[in-house]
Amino acid sequence: MINRRNLLLGSAVGLVAASLPVRAQHNHSMHDMPMNSGDHSAHNPVQRPIKTTKNIPAVSTKKPELNTQNYRPVITPNGRTLGYRMNEGVKEFHLIAEEIEHEFAPGTKIKAWGYNGSTPGPTIEVVEGDRVRIYLTNKLPEHTSMHWHGILLPWGMDGVTGLTQPPIKPGETFVYEFTLQQHGTHMYHPHADEMVQMAMGMMGMFIIHPKEPVTPTIDRDYAVLLHNWAVHPGTYRPDPNVMTEFDLWTMNSKVFPAIESLVAQTGERVRVRIGNLSMWNHPMHMHGVQFEVTGSDGGRWPQNQWRKEVTEIVGVGQTRDLEFVAVPGDWAFHCHMSHHTMNAMGHDVPNMLGVKQPEAQINKVLPGYMAMGESGMAEHQEHTDMGHMPGPENTLPMMMGEGNYGKLEMGGMFSLIRVRDQLGVAADLYEAPPETQARKVNQVPDGIPV
Structure with a gap:
């Protein structure tokens, strides 16, 4: 059983929320090849020092330009798009x-498995009708493969070890080659020792743009991959x-507040x-x-099939495209399973709501014990302000992040959509216009029924 010391984890005050820098490319021969504009370096995460969680990191405010294939490049928060080279009309990639x-x-840092220095791996971005050639080099301690999730291709390119191909052994490189017959939001992941390799972080997004322009046109296009992890308190794998x-x-593969906010202009x-390769819907x-639900791994749907929602279930193995017209504010965007918006979740913990806990007496036999949970978990935030109750090594607090009005009490699968009338170098936290914000009053006017 996890005790209170291991469950209630550390202070949320002064947490640094810098985004993870993109690791330098490996010095492999494939990477020495000339890359074209498929490597959208201008849209890599903004690298700047973050002093407190009030400075929640955001992607670049620069709007991506249409490229030579007439699509607006996807932005992967906390990630990047994989570069390629053209070789006699074929786009060549290396994972x-x-x-x-x-x-x-x-x-919290871990030893994970991923692609090209990151989890998720870099986003692959192509166009319907492209022919692609993708090299996969295995530097893992066990064999692997690559499945192109939802993509129509020849049977022998489907990447199921033992069924469509031999395993890719440590040190080997395999090549996959196929012509893209569709458009839509897709994913890639191993189909070899899948339970382990996906749990360790091996996955990525595979975006196929339509060959012909579609309307209404998109100004900003974001890719978000959902995942879950079991990293026990104090551990590294x-x-x-x-x-x-x-x-x-x-x-x-980030938790709030380190997840970069999605930025747009009014x-x-x-x-x-949104792609989901976790084990929960x-x-x-x-x-x-x-928002309007407009597409999936089946592509952008006919407009008469679009539907308006405020919550959309993205099932395990599914993708969904959500489109909306941006309105000013710092708007929450999150999973609505409340325990998915917390970090370092504990299990098999006794329910202490309403239970008197004599902290002083318990401290005599259990030094450092702190009574928690009698009136709810919000008191955890108050106690951690005092600077005691340290958590296990390499373990995050359950709730992090701070706004203009105090703690956000969120973690995990939570981010912000930050919209401004005018975008600058950085989007500071939103200030409500006069008379547009909830406020404290001294009393309720007489005559209102209850």
């Missing part, structure tokens, strides 16, 4: 499966044996592409707008 060091947020009781819930049309909820 490297390897062990990496990954940081969920300052305070994910536990692949956990089936349901995960303790970290991530967007692009009136822009925004698309958020996620009801993704967006504040401030009624």
